[in-house]
Amino acid sequence: DSVLLHQAARSLGDAHRVVVFTGAGISAESGVPTFRDDLTGLWARFDAAQLATPEAFHADPDLVWGWYEWRRARVRRATPNPGHRAITTIVDRAPAGTVVTQNVDDLHERAGTRAPIHLHGSLFAPRCVAAAGHPATFPDLPEGAVTELAEGGRIPPPRCVSCAALVRPGVVWFGEALPEAALTAAVEAAATCDVLLTVGTSGVVYPAAEVPRIAARAGATVIQVNPEPTPLDPVTAVNLRGTAAQVLPALVAAAWERTDGN
Ligand code: NAD
Numbered sequence: 001d002s003v004l005l006h007q008a009a010r011s012l013g014d015a016h017r018v019v020v021f022t023g024a025g026i027s028a029e030s031g032v033p034t035f036r037d038d039l040t041g042l043w044a045r046f047d048a049a050q051l052a053t054p055e056a057f058h059a060d061p062d063l064v065w066g067w068y069e070w071r072r073a074r075v076r077r078a079t080p081n082p083g084h085r086a087i088t089t090i091v092d093r094a095p096a097g098t099v100v101t102q103n104v105d106d107l108h109e110r111a112g113t114r115a116p117i118h119l120h121g122s123l124f125a126p127r128c129v130a131a132a133g134h135p136a137t138f139p140d141l142p143e144g145a146v147t148e149l150a151e152g153g154r155i156p157p158p159r160c161v162s163c164a165a166l167v168r169p170g171v172v173w174f175g176e177a178l179p180e181a182a183l184t185a186a187v188e189a190a191a192t193c194d195v196l197l198t199v200g201t202s203g204v205v206y207p208a209a210e211v212p213r214i215a216a217r218a219g220a221t222v223i224q225v226n227p228e229p230t231p232l233d234p235v236t237a238v239n240l241r242g243t244a245a246q247v248l249p250a251l252v253a254a255a256w257e258r259t260d261g262n
C-alpha cells in the first residue's frame with residue numbers, strides 16, 4: 001500500500017550505502033522460471049536438484065550440459081524487465097550502490113547494472129573442470145542446436161582449449177561452496193550498508209540467505225519486495241507485497257521524484 005511504499009522510498013532516498021539482493025523472482029517477469037515457485041519452479045519441472053550437482057555432471061555430462069544450454073537459450077530469448085531497470089536506477093542514484101544476486105542469468109548486466117556480484121556464478125562463464133579452472137573459450141552452439149530437455153537435449157560439453165579437459169557450467173551446484181571473493185564482497189557490503197533491498201528470493205538457501213540477515217544485524221533497514229511471505233519477513237522493516245516489475249518502478253519514482261523538480 002502507498003504508506004509502506006513511501007516509508008520504503010524515504011529510507012531508500014536518504015540512504016548513503018544501498019545493497020540490492022536479488023533471487024530468481026527478479027527474472028520471473030522476464031519469463032525465466034524461478035526455482036521454487038509451484039507452477040513454474042524449475043526444480044519441479046526438471047527435478048533440477050538431480051541435475052545441478054557435481055555427481056550428475058560426472059554421471060552424465062551430456063545431459064547436464066544440455067540442461068544448461070537449454071537454460072542459456074531461454075535467458076538469451078528473455079529481456080530485462082522494469083524491475084531490473086529500476087535496480088540499475090537505484091544503483092546509479094544512491095551515493096554507493098551494490099547488487100548482490102543469486103541468479104546465474106545476465107539480465108542485471110543487460111539492464112545496465114555494472115558488475116553485479118554473482119554468488120552462484122553465471123550461465124555465461126563456463127570453466128574447465130581441471131583444478132586450474134581456466135575460463136573456457138569455445139564457439140556458441142549454432143542457432144537451433146539446443147532442443148528442449150523433454151526431447152532429451154543431450155549435448156556433449158566442449159573440451160577446454162588449454163588442456164582438453166571437459167568444460168563445465170560456471171555455476172555453483174548443490175553441495176558446492178560459493179566463490180570466496182564474491183561471498184566476502186557480499187558480506188562486506190551487507191555489513192556496512194544503510195539499506196538492503198531484497199527482491200525475489202525465498203531466502204532459504206545458505207550461505208546466500210545470510211546476506212540480508214547480516215545487514216539487519218548491522219542495523220540496516222531491510223526492505224523486501226516479494227508477492228509471498230518468506231523467512232526474511234522477521235528481519236524486514238518494510239515488507240512490500242508485490243512483484244518486482246510492479247513495485248520497483250513505483251519505489252524508484254517515489255524515492256527520487258520527490259527530490260527532483262520541487
Ligand atoms: P549446501 O547446504 O550444500 O551449502 C552450500 C554451502 O553453504 C556449503 O559450503 C555450506 O557449508 C554453506 N552453508 C550451509 N548452511 C549455512 C549456513 N546456515 N550459514 C552459512 N553457510 C552455510 O547448499 P545447497 O543447497 O546444496 O547449494 C549449494 C549452493 O549451490 C547454494 O548456494 C545454491 O544456491 C547453489 N545452487 C545453484 C544452482 C544453480 O543452478 N545456480 C542450483 C542449485 C544450487
Ligand code: APR
Pocket residue numbers: 022023024025026028029034035036037041102103120199200201202203204205225226227228230242243244245
Ligand atoms: N517478483 C518478485 N518476487 C517474485 C516474483 C516476482 N515477479 N515471482 C516470484 N517471486 C518470488 C517467490 O515468491 C519466491 O519467494 O521469488 C522467490 C523465488 O524463490 P526461489 O525460486 O527459491 O529462487 P531463489 O530464492 O533465487 O533461490 C536461491 O537456490 O536453487 C538455488 O542457486 C539456486 O540461486 C538459487 C537459490
